[in-house]
Amino acid sequence: MKDHDARRRNPGTALHPEWFEGIAVNTPAAERRAASLPARRSLKREWQAAWLLNAVRCIDLTTLSGDDTSDRVARLCAKARQPIAPEHLQALGVSGLTTGAVCVYPTMVAAAKQALTGTNVPVASVATGFPAGLMPLDLRLAEIRYALDQGADEIDIVISRALVLRGEWSALYDEICAMREACGGALMKSILATGELKTLTNVARASHVAMQAGSDFIKTSTGKEPVNATLPVSLVMLRAIRDYRDRTGFAVGFKPAGGLRTAKDALNWQVLMTEELGRDWLAPDLFRIGASSLLADIERQISHHVTGRYAAGHRLAAG
Template sequence: MPRRNPGTDFRPDWFARIAVNTPAAERRAASLPARRSLKREWQAAWLLNAVRCIDLTTLSGDDTPDRVARLCAKARRPLEADHLAAMGIEGLTTGAVCVYPTMVAAAKAALGGTRIPVASVATGFPAGLMPLDLRLAEIRHALDQGADEIDIVISRAHVLQGDWSALYDELRAMRETCGPALMKAILATGELKTLTNVARASHVAMQAGADFIKTSTGKEPVNATLPVSLVMLRAIRDYRDRTGFAVGFKPAGGLRTARDALNWQVLMAEELGRDWLRPDLFRIGASSLLADIERQISHYVTGRYAALHRLAAG
């Protein structure tokens, strides 16, 4: 387990001169799928690793305790037991379950006896357009219900107006309210307009003490993309080089296929190294992704693809 990021004083000089070359970032990201060809047992191993890094998520208006219980059952046993036995794998679970604050208690009850953490979105998810005191109260409510991790959303207006000190103060207050619970800072990158804004917001979030920086809520028109992720990972690397602290990364929204899971892991390995391929530093926010990974694992074990209706849904 890496040392937890304590944050720093507000240091705008660390990011004020950043200007991202967008075409270069897009070219670099576009080259990733061809850089490593993962086949057969190597592909299966990388897909199993992706499973243990998934924050299995339900954030729908019609969520119920029963739906959350089904999701938690899937988190406890994300792949067919026969397939895991054939590969000699035991004890595989997802990295966490992510729900709304009102569903935290149901998730905790369903995950009793496991080490699977419950993550709760908070602070006016997804828009974040609530007074700060109410956003902090929502964090406290989620913690009172038993949440182990809090996925907060930032005020996009602070970024768009370049008010970096206000963004830092807001995030610092959230970090203090989270206490021992991990704080994942959702930047909602699809609404930040430029990659330069993404880089600067990433630095501010880490200076404020974020344990993870996360791309998206999953509710924006554009969610996780490889160019955005590349910029955020390089900010993480810069922060580690300055402070010695490792900050985690969570892409969310838009990752639906096993190929996506492989591409993002290749990006992590190439930009930050193998240490960032563990669930304490890498999470994937997803709901439908797991089904496609299951199909690929089924094909690896049996030589044929399973029909989607044969795969247990969360």
């Protein structure tokens, strides 16, 4: 992906437990800070439209259902190629807008690659026993290699939550390092499944280990947990990214996934990125949103901005 190639890739470091073992997150303080963020920027009219279009280019448009088919994936890819109605983009003076990526299961990668032929939209594949990750490591690594053989450009891996809950940081680090090696030149996003890590302190520590092991992105959730992306969890992960950048000079990306469904959510998370990490993190090389239904609400808001009325649901092409 050209945006990703333009910056230095995180090479990882040796394991440094001293960077994170002293962390103890004040949960009420994190929740208060996160709750205050949406009020910090009032985005109206053309400014809101611009931020919503920026969110579109950062979406990993996703289908991860047991009944996925090649036809469904092809429809999703058509939506990724043309996420907003051409007449609305023309009215806003925008062209060439696509989503950040399409995210599918390994067996759907070939169909996605075919449907995206002639575009720069990358195909991301979940792997490593998604969503639970409860498979032997050699099989998880084999799944990465299979997805790459099918043409995946990016791999979204899942970590072993039990290693976090037991504080087995060296084992977690070794596991993620092995996955990073299997990914080769493909961008690797490490899903922490934060809703299953119990505490924000665990989230912070797991974030550090994942980055030290060479993750290009850290990602909140699989979308299959009871609780997925939240603003307090995201705040903690972004501060870990900032700390890692300050220590190493390397920028790691962030991907909230699961639970972002409305245009307001898209705005809130972009405000969080801006407040905590700055505008550099508002581009798809450092920010992705894992979503399936979010795009439809963004489309409705863009339609309202351009025409003064909300489009009927049947007029918005399904992904």
